[in-house]
Amino acid sequence: xxxxxxxxxxxxxxxxxxxxxxxxxxxxxxSAGIALVDGGLFCLKKQGRIADLEDxxxxxxxxxxxxxxxxxxxxxxxxxxxxxxxPHLCCAGKxxxxxNGIIENYASIKKTLLDKGHAILSETDTxxxxxxxxxxxxxxxxxDAVMKALSKIEGTFGIAVVSSDEPDRIIAARRGSPLILGxxxxxxxxxxxxxxIVEHTRRVIYLEDNEMLEITGSxxxxxxLEKNRxxxxxxxxxxxxxxxxxxxxxxxxxxEIFEQPETIRNAFRGRTLPDSGAARLDGLRxxxxxxxxxxxxxxxxxxTSWHAGLVGEYLxxxxxxxxxxxxxxxxxxxxxxxxRKGDLVIVISQSGETADTLAALREAKARGVRVLxxxxxxxxxxxxxxxxxxxxxxxxxxxxxxTKAFTSQITVLILITLLLSRRRDMTAEKGRGIIEDxxxxxxxxxxxxxxxxxxxxxxxxxxxxxxxxxxxRGIHFPVALEGALKLKEISYVHAxxxxxxxxxxGPIALIDENMPVVFIAPRDEVYDKIVSNMxxxxxxxxxxxxxxxxxDEEIRSLAEHVIYVPPTKKIVSPLLTVVPLQLLAYxxxxxxxCDVDRPRNLAKSVTVE
Ligand code: G6P
Numbered sequence: 001x002x003x004x005x006x007x008x009x010x011x012x013x014x015x016x017x018x019x020x021x022x023x024x025x026x027x028x029x030x031s032a033g034i035a036l037v038d039g040g041l042f043c044l045k046k047q048g049r050i051a052d053l054e055d056x057x058x059x060x061x062x063x064x065x066x067x068x069x070x071x072x073x074x075x076x077x078x079x080x081x082x083x084x085x086x087p088h089l090c091c092a093g094k095x096x097x098x099x100n101g102i103i104e105n106y107a108s109i110k111k112t113l114l115d116k117g118h119a120i121l122s123e124t125d126t127x128x129x130x131x132x133x134x135x136x137x138x139x140x141x142x143x144d145a146v147m148k149a150l151s152k153i154e155g156t157f158g159i160a161v162v163s164s165d166e167p168d169r170i171i172a173a174r175r176g177s178p179l180i181l182g183x184x185x186x187x188x189x190x191x192x193x194x195x196x197i198v199e200h201t202r203r204v205i206y207l208e209d210n211e212m213l214e215i216t217g218s219x220x221x222x223x224x225l226e227k228n229r230x231x232x233x234x235x236x237x238x239x240x241x242x243x244x245x246x247x248x249x250x251x252x253x254x255x256e257i258f259e260q261p262e263t264i265r266n267a268f269r270g271r272t273l274p275d276s277g278a279a280r281l282d283g284l285r286x287x288x289x290x291x292x293x294x295x296x297x298x299x300x301x302x303x304t305s306w307h308a309g310l311v312g313e314y315l316x317x318x319x320x321x322x323x324x325x326x327x328x329x330x331x332x333x334x335x336x337x338x339x340r341k342g343d344l345v346i347v348i349s350q351s352g353e354t355a356d357t358l359a360a361l362r363e364a365k366a367r368g369v370r371v372l373x374x375x376x377x378x379x380x381x382x383x384x385x386x387x388x389x390x391x392x393x394x395x396x397x398x399x400x401x402x403t404k405a406f407t408s409q410i411t412v413l414i415l416i417t418l419l420l421s422r423r424r425d426m427t428a429e430k431g432r433g434i435i436e437d438x439x440x441x442x443x444x445x446x447x448x449x450x451x452x453x454x455x456x457x458x459x460x461x462x463x464x465x466x467x468x469x470x471x472x473r474g475i476h477f478p479v480a481l482e483g484a485l486k487l488k489e490i491s492y493v494h495a496x497x498x499x500x501x502x503x504x505x506g507p508i509a510l511i512d513e514n515m516p517v518v519f520i521a522p523r524d525e526v527y528d529k530i531v532s533n534m535x536x537x538x539x540x541x542x543x544x545x546x547x548x549x550x551x552d553e554e555i556r557s558l559a560e561h562v563i564y565v566p567p568t569k570k571i572v573s574p575l576l577t578v579v580p581l582q583l584l585a586y587x588x589x590x591x592x593x594c595d596v597d598r599p600r601n602l603a604k605s606v607t608v609e
Pocket of ligand 1: 302305348350351400401
C-alpha cells in the first residue's frame with residue numbers, strides 16, 4: 001500500500017530509486033514519482049506504472065544526483081493522476097516528500113496553511129505535510145522542521161524528505177507504516193520493505209513507530225520524535241535475490257504457486273517430532289502451563305489470512321477440542337471485544353504490516369491478552385509486537401494475490417494443532433500418522449501442479465463466464481472462499497464461496513446453464529452430502545467443475561470436469577485442494593488479459609485502515 005524509497009550515496013540516485021520502485025510496485029501502482037536533489041531539485045511524477053515514469057526519464061542527464069526519493073502510489077485521498085502523485089513539493093520547490101499512510105487531520109492543517117498563503121495543488125492528504133515542513137523550515141534545519149511538522153500530524157506515516165538546501169541528507173520517520181534502512185558501503189537505501197534493499201545490502205535497521213532517521217551517505221542517526229537519540233541495532237536479512245525475481249515464469253503468482261512444494265516443506269521443516277507425533281514451535285514462547293491452560297483461541301486476520309484462520313478454527317476445534325473464534329481484524333477492534341483470562345489471540349498476516357490486523361493486535365495486548373503472530377515477513381511490525389509467534393518461511397510473496405503464504409499458514413496451523421492436540425486427547429499414533437501425511441504433501445502438490453495444462457484447458461472453456469460459485473463443506477468451506485477470492489481478485493469475475501449445503505438457501509436461484517460451479521469434494525465424512533449438492537446443480541443445468549480424489553468414479557460421472565488430488569487425511573487436505581483453484585484463477589485471469597501480478601485497485605500490503 002504505497003511504496004517509498006530513498007537513496008543517498010556514491011552512485012547515481014535516479015536509476016537506483018527507479019529500480020527500487022519496481023521492486024515495490026506490488027504495493028501500489030496508481031502513479032509513481034521521483035525527486036532528486038543537489039543544489040537544485042528535480043521532480044517527475046506520472047500517473048500509471050513505474051515503466052511510464054521510467055520512459056519519461058533521461059538517466060544520462062540525471063547522473064549527477066546522489067540523493068533521491070521515490071514513491072509508488074495506491075490511491076486513498078484523490079484519484080490516481082499526475083497531480084496527486086508523490087513526491088509532493090513545497091511552494092518554493094526546495095523540499096520534496098513521499099508518504100505512505102494517511103494524515104487524518106489534513107483538512108484542518110490545510111485550512112491553516114491556505115490562510116498562511118500556501119498553494120496546495122493536489123487533493124491528497126499528504127501534500128499538507130510538505131507545506132507544514134516548509135513553514136517550520138524558515139528558522140530550523142530540515143530534521144527539526146520535519147519533527148515540528150510531525151508533532152502537528154495525526155494519523156499514520158512512513159515518510160522520506162529531502163531538501164535542495166541540504167542535499168547531503170534524507171530525513172525519514174515512521175508511525176504505523178513500515179520503513180527499513182539498508183546500510184551499504186558509503187550508501188544508504190531506505191525502503192518500505194526489504195525487497196528494494198536486498199540487491200544492495202543485507203545489513204538493515206528497522207524503524208519503530210515514532211522514530212526518525214537522519215541519513216547521510218555514510219551514516220545514520222536515530223531519534224524519537226522529540227529528538228532524543230535512539231540506538232538502532234543492525235540486523236541481517238538472509239533473503240536470496242533469486243526469490244524476488246520471476247526466474248522464467250510469466251508472472252510472480254505462477255512462480256509462487258509452483259514454489260509451494262518447497263514453501264510448504266519450509267514451513268514444517270525441523271518443527272515436527274516424528275517419534276512422539278507432536279510438533280515443536282519454540283517461537284511461541286509459551287510455557288507448558290500456559291499451553292495447557294488455553295481455554296479459547298481467537299484468530300484475527302484479513303483477506304486470505306482470514307481464510308487460513310477459518311481452516312485453523314476447524315483444525316483446532318476438531319482435534320484439540322479448544323473453542324475457536326475467527327475475526328476480521330477490522331471488525332474485532334471496533335466492537336469492544338470480550339477477552340478473558342485463558343484466551344489466546346493469534347493474528348495471521350503474510351506481510352506482518354496490515355493496518356487493521358496490527359491495530360487488533362494492539363487492542364488485544366492492551367486488554368492484557370497474550371498475542372501470537374503467524375507472519376511471513378521477518379522483522380515486520382506484527383512479528384516484532386507479538387508476544388511470540390511462528391514465521392511461515394514462505395520467502396517473499398510478490399504476486400498481489402496470496403498463494404504460497406496461504407498454504408504455509410495452513411501448514412503452521414496444522415503444527416499448532418498437533419502441538420495442542422497431543423497435550424490433550426490425541427494419541428501419539430494419530431499424531432505420527434498426521435506427520436506422515438504432512439511430509440508427503442510437497443510431493444502431492446507437485447503432482448497436482450503437473451495437471452496445470454489441464455486446468456488451463458478448463459479455464460479456456462469458462463474464461464468468458466461472468467459468475468462463478470465455489471462450494472465446499474467443513475474444512476473445505478474456507479477453501480471455497482479462498483478459490484472464489486483468487487478469481488475475483490485477479491480476473492474481476494464475480495465469484496462467491498459458499499458452504500455447499502447453504503446453496504439451497506439462496507445461491508441455487510442463480511444456477512442456470514451459464515453458471516460454472518466449482519465443488520471441492522474429496523472423500524471425507526460429508527462426501528455423500530456434497531454429491532447430493534452436485535446432483536442439485538446438475539438438475540438445474542449448471543456446469544460442474546470438481547476437485548476430487550484420484551479414482552473417484554462417482555464424481556467423474558457427475559461433473560463435466562474433474563481435477564484430481566491424491567487422497568490424504570482430512571487435516572492436510574486443504575493444502576492440496578486449494579492448488580487447482582489457484583491455477584484456475586490464474587489461467588482465467590491470463591486468458592482474460594488481466595494484469596495478474598498487479599490487479600486493479602488492490603495492494604499487497606494494506607497499511608491503511
Ligand atoms: C491484501 C492482500 C491479500 C491479503 C490481505 C491480508 O488484501 O491483497 O492478498 O490476504 O491483504 O494481508 P496480510 O499481509 O495481513 O496477510
